[in-house]
Amino acid sequence: MKRVTIGDVATHAGVSTATVSRVLNGGLVAESTAARVWESAESLGYSPNALTKSIFAGRSSTIGVVIRDLSSPFYLDLIRGIDEVAAANDSPVMLANTYRRTDREAAQVQAMDQQRVRGLVITADETADNHARRMAENGTPCVIIARTAPGLHSVSLDDVAAGRLMAAHLGDCGRSRVGVLSGRHRPTQVKRAEGLRQGLSERGLPQPEEVLVENEDEVDGAVGSLLRRNDTVVCTTGRLTVSVHMALTHRGLGIPDDVGFLTMDDFPWASTLGISVVTQPSYEMGRRAAELIVEEPATPARIVFQPTLIARGSCGSGA
Amino acid sequence: MKRVTIGDVATHAGVSTATVSRVLNGGLVAESTAARVWESAESLGYSPNALTKSIFAGRSSTIGVVIRDLSSPFYLDLIRGIDEVAAANDSPVMLANTYRRTDREAAQVQAMDQQRVRGLVITADETADNHARRMAENGTPCVIIARTAPGLHSVSLDDVAAGRLMAAHLGDCGRSRVGVLSGRHRPTQVKRAEGLRQGLSERGLPQPEEVLVENEDEVDGAVGSLLRRNDTVVCTTGRLTVSVHMALTHRGLGIPDDVGFLTMDDFPWASTLGISVVTQPSYEMGRRAAELIVEEPATPARIVFQPTLIARGSCGSGA
């Protein structure tokens, strides 16, 4: 039950703890000694204590990731990108899901700080920013996703461009009566809607009708009201794709014949369902975020990625 | 840049480090002293070092979770259950995704061991068992999901019952020519197929035709061959649901009129698509797994959960 320590290995191999440490970390040791030490470590089942190691370095080698919603494909790919870079740098990744609960976000960021993570990638709203900024001031590189925040690195999407991409596609498909559904108060979605408006107006198309929802319960009603005056529904967040789609099909509407549908972020069932989307290069965004942590640039970086359209016919044919 | 330590706080407050420690951890301290210490801690921006705390306790308070596939809804709900119990016990959760790569599974388990996690929940195949068993012997409670393993706790589904549930539903819907698609070598899926065979034979229905696949590329071909002699396709793993469904619809087959479809594990789009599934109580399973870690029962526990059928019409009407 008592853990095997470096001291036990030292005794077993008949050397000092310093020597064992050197062997384990590749210092200057005689071949024969090293062999003996490895053997002892092996036979005693020694497993180095990463905690004590970190206490020395002042911080651990772990990269922390605080995610608002693990069930979102966007975040899943983002994480994959982070994992990839972390693995290449021998950094374990500590992932925490906050389930979109603001209080948990702040708490998780603090927990990560207390774990003395090497760096932190956060997707959270403004509440956690203060904690993150303090961490950054203490020398822990923090990368915020999908937003910018003073003093923190940021990796985000060109949201206005995403909106314009949507407008362009709608224009190509001859859709002009557009209803937009967005989450309330979310800066990214505000910008996407803004880009959409810009794009539509540049094409001489009427401005879209916009409705904001707080959570999924409100989607069905919101979609219903949009349908009164529009033939196309645009959703500015992948999170609500399922609900919006359901609101449409429940009404017996066919896509794209009865109503056009366009949303954000690709997902596994999209191709089966023939849903067109504007996607973010989430995997690459994750990689870049992790790289910022590894590279520790001196000044806050602001990295912006470009969106892509995947047309699958849910707005009709892009003649 | 230099981190604020308990010593700094002590100096600032004019007390000893012991007193600060007591204040922070709720020992016996005079009101006035405590107030002064809190104030100092606050003004210096002190953040306790969880690493050094753990080194003392011998292990950290973190619960480790190694997941083979974060993109699976089953695992997502499992994690939610774990998170819930962990949060209630003030345990941070360290999540690692292995992307179904066996080498990463073993590596991640070892990494968790080195982080001296309080306990470990694993979904991995046999390769990682040795490491986990060693951890268990060293006093770290390990819970394995969806399998049993000597010396480890286990939380799993009654897979045979799941198969029988499928058989019962197929029987109710009058489906008798059943083709089964399973992942190769996976014990859970073998048992589900076995339950299916039992259930069908008890109902006097013909035995199903079974085909095994290694990965997603093979699904389309496998489904094609099943369709030659069957009017219903059963999938024993939620992981392949998308691929199988696509293989069906790509052929222009209507569900359930041209072909019946039944699969494992519920997912967000299932209700929209009208796909019937047999589900596991994944959230509860996660809770139970985390509870085992918190409670540390002396002998390995073997917890088995029962599956449920959600009929949505993809096998026809359950007359």
Place this chain on the structure above:
DNA sequence: GTGAAAGCGCTAACAT
């Protein structure tokens, strides 16, 4: 090439 010893930030007896 190897060991002795100091110390990382913190906690827990043991004094006072």
Place this chain on the structure above:
DNA sequence: ATGTTAGCGCTTTCAC
């Protein structure tokens, strides 16, 4: 009620 002291497991000078 508070300070002193001795470690926890490990790394890292600094001698030998």
